[in-house]
Amino acid sequence: MKENNINTKKTSYLIKRFLPYxxxxxxxxxxxxxxxxxxxxxxxxLPMIVRYLTDMGMNDVESLTVRLILTVGAIYLGLRVIDLIANYYMxxxxxxxxxxxxxxMRRDLFDHLxxxxxxxxxxxKVGQLMARITSDLFDVTEFAHHCPxxxxxxxxxxVVSFCILCSVNVWLTLIIFAIIPVMIFFAMKxxxxxxTAFKKSRNQLGEINAQVEDSLLGVRVVKSFANEDIEGEKFKEGNEGFLxxxxxxxxxxAGFQSTTRLFDGIMYITVxxxxxxxxxxxxxTPPDLMAYLLYVVMLLASVRRIVEFTEQFQRxxxxxxxxxxxxxxxxEIQDSPDAKNLQAVKGEITFDHASFHYADSxxxxxxxxxxxIKAGENVALVGxxxxxxxxxxxxxxxxxxxxEGRILIDGIDIRSVTTHSLRSKIGMxxxxxxxxxGTVYDNIEYGKPGASKEEIVQAAKLAGAHEFISQLTDGYETFVGERxxxxxxxxxxxxxxxxVFLKNPPILILDEATSALDNESERIIQQSLEKLAKGRTTLTIAHRLTTIRNASTILVLTEDGIQEQGSHDELMSKGRLYSRLYNMYTTNEETVGN
Incomplete structure (x- = not known):
């Protein structure tokens, strides 16, 4: 999806896509x-009533009685009551x-995202997506209602005015209506x-959203480097671009509205x-001319409404x-038509001649x-x-x-099962x-929506989290703040x-789960992870090599594929890449410690 694409699709195509809603x-x-x-x-x-009464007043004033006038007035008042009810409904x-x-539309867009x-x-950019799912759809309400x-x-x-006016005088009607196509021609230009300009403004608004989100989420970095002025300049540039x-x-x-006002005047003076x-x-006759003027006023009012609606239409x-x-x-990732649920997973994972490259490379x-990887095996990935x-x-x-190739779980190609059932068996x-x-409780419950409080507390205890949660101001109901x-x-x-304890999956993936922590936090987390990995097929991506010494198998992965495979002792005894990486890491750790 190109964020700065301003090429517009045909209106007929967009309406065709919109109509199903x-x-x-x-x-x-x-x-x-x-x-x-x-x-x-x-x-x-109304113009016909005015013409009728005026004609009678000029040609046969004696027949213009109070009763007739009141009857006509009552009929029109009745029509206005109908108009009131109809307009209220609209x-x-x-x-x-x-x-x-x-x-x-917002639901469908969110589901698709x-x-x-x-x-x-x-x-x-997330800011662009936020613009598309919120502000871009605000104008759809007015469009969906008013456009039809x-x-x-x-x-x-x-059409009706044309027919009525033709019955009065064809030539004057043709003169008036000959102006309308010219007006439409300039309006379309x-x-x-x-x-195009409105689409540019939407794109630029999305860029502002993205830039604001980036600055606010990184506000701690901004303040730590005292770069508020730089962020202000970046925002100023985007904001002025939007202007x-x-x-x-x-x-x-303005050109559109001015042109239509010009044609307003031309139509009035023509009549x-x-x-x-x-x-x-x-x-x-004079009553005919009065009727013409009233119909032209009504027609121009309709044209002005279309003019005023044009901005909303384009938005x-x-x-x-x-x-x-x-x-x-x-x-890109879709379930096959005959996909089945993955059930009763033991946890054996097989990569069979598997290759991968990203779509843009x-x-x-x-x-x-x-x-x-055998079921229940603890495998570490280093490199x-x-x-x-x-x-x-x-x-x-x-x-x-x-x-290329395939990946199997318990001998079943993962592309032959539903993604939901597959991911429900994997914890990360x-x-x-x-x-x-939200609250601490909400975030733990996310692993198993609808779990009981007892289950959530037990999961927290297994993760070594219950103690510090209990010391928070509101315990499990403490709000954690954004992110x-x-x-x-x-x-x-x-x-x-x-x-993940609450989810209780048979397969576990640990992606450098302790690399960003201090030594004390790492020790506590490592103990929790060891409990979590027990009895599960576990893949650990390790940054700190000392944390994976007890892995049953260590895979050394490089750009050329799996270079080494074995236990810590086996790989150290070979004195190859893993041994060099481990010695380099432990030497650095000792240097830092000193």
Whole structure:
């Protein structure tokens, strides 16, 4: 998804993609358009009433009785009551329909975002996604409600008015309506430019969101380097860029509105001049001219509503287009049509000639990996950065799919089972712990939604977290703050381990789970991880090599694949890469300690 793409799709294509969202509310929409018809009839009747009464007053004033006038007034008042009810329905239920469509689109967008792969999020700014799922869809409510109404009422009024006016005088009607196509031509020229400008403004707003999110989430780094001025300049640049884009949009909008106002004046003066000339020649009567003027006022009011709605229309189209851009992102990891649930997992993992490269590169990160990890075995992965240790582990829960070969669990190809059942059997503890905004209880329960308090407390005890949780101000009901900012790194890690204890998966992946901790926290966490790994198939990505000495098998992974394999003692006795890495690490540790 290209964030700065300003190429706009055809309006007809966008509307075609948007129409299915009306399906659930088709009867609401039909009744809404019926009400729009009623309000239109009420508007069209008034000029005819004025013409009728004026004509009688000029040609047969004696027949213009109080009773007739009151009857006509009562009829029109009745029409206005109908108009009141119809307009209330349009303003209330019609808007609710638009809000429901916006809600449905936001739900679909969020669901689709949940399905997109790691690679999508690696190339997309979260601030841009926030703009697309919130502000981009705000205008859809007004668009979904008003678009059918406005583009139904305006043509209806134009067609009916044309027929009525033709019955009065064909030539004057043709003169007036000949101006409308010219007006539409100029309006369309500005329309397209407005659309492009509004999309630019949406993209720029997304960039501002991304920049603000980046600065606020990294506020501690900003303050520690005293770089508030730098962040302020970055924001100023984005903010002024947004202003410039909006200036461009408003310039085209002003041209659009000014042009339509010019044609307003042309239509009025045409009716007055041509109508007066026809009246001098006896072709039309004064009541006819008055009716013409009233219909022109009504027509121009309709055109002005369309003009005023055009900005909303373009905003709505832009929001729909940006919505479709995300919805069209391909879901890379999908269940096969005949996928089955993975059940009763023992935990044997097999890499069978597995290779992998990222979508934006043809160079393999992993090449022809052949590996079998027995059920319950504790395997550690070591090696230089960039060798593919994390990537190898991410292939097991299908965060990415192998580009060649296959991965099996208990002899079953993981691509033949549902991703939900596969991932439910795998627990992950990572270096970067993410805690959701909420309480300690909520974050542990995330491992097994609906778990009892007893289960959550037991999981916390197994993770060595119960003691410090009990000392918090509100215990398990303590709010952790955004991303767990109120807790230390060790406390957050223990909560994440408790979460996995609660999940109780047969396969466990530990991705440098202690590398960012101090020695004391590492010792406590390591004890918890050893408890957690007991009886499970465990893969540990190790940064601190002393923590994996007791692993049953250690794999040394490099860019050329698995270079060494064996226990700690076996690999040390060979004196090759693992031995050098271990000696280098322990030497550095001793140096730091001294």
């Amino acid at each position: 009306f399906k659930k509310y088709k009867w609401v929409l039909i009744l809404d358009l019926f009400c729009a018809t009623l309000t239109t009839i009420c508007d069209l009747v 303003a209330n239920i019609g808007h609710v329909m638009g809000a429901k469509i916006e809600t449905d 949940q399905e997109l792969s790691y690679s999508f999020y690696s190339n997309t 109404e406005e583009y139904y009422i305006a043509p209806l009024k134009i 500005f329309n397209n430019k407005m659309r 410039n884009v909006k200036k461009e949009a408003y310039r085209y909008m 007055v001049v041509a109508g007066s000339l026809f009246m001098m020649q006896g072709i039309i 709505g189209m832009t929001g729909i287009e940006r919505f479709i851009e995300v919805m069209d992102e391909e879901v 043809d160079e393999n990160v992993l090449t022809q990996i052949d590996l079998t 230089p950065s960039g060798a593919g240790k994390t990537t190898l582990c991410n292939l097991i829960p299908r965060f990415y799919d192998v580009t 503890v990572q270096q970067e712990v993410y805690l959701f905004s 767990g900012v109120k807790l230390s790194g060790g406390q957050k890690q223990r909560i994440s381990i408790a979460r």
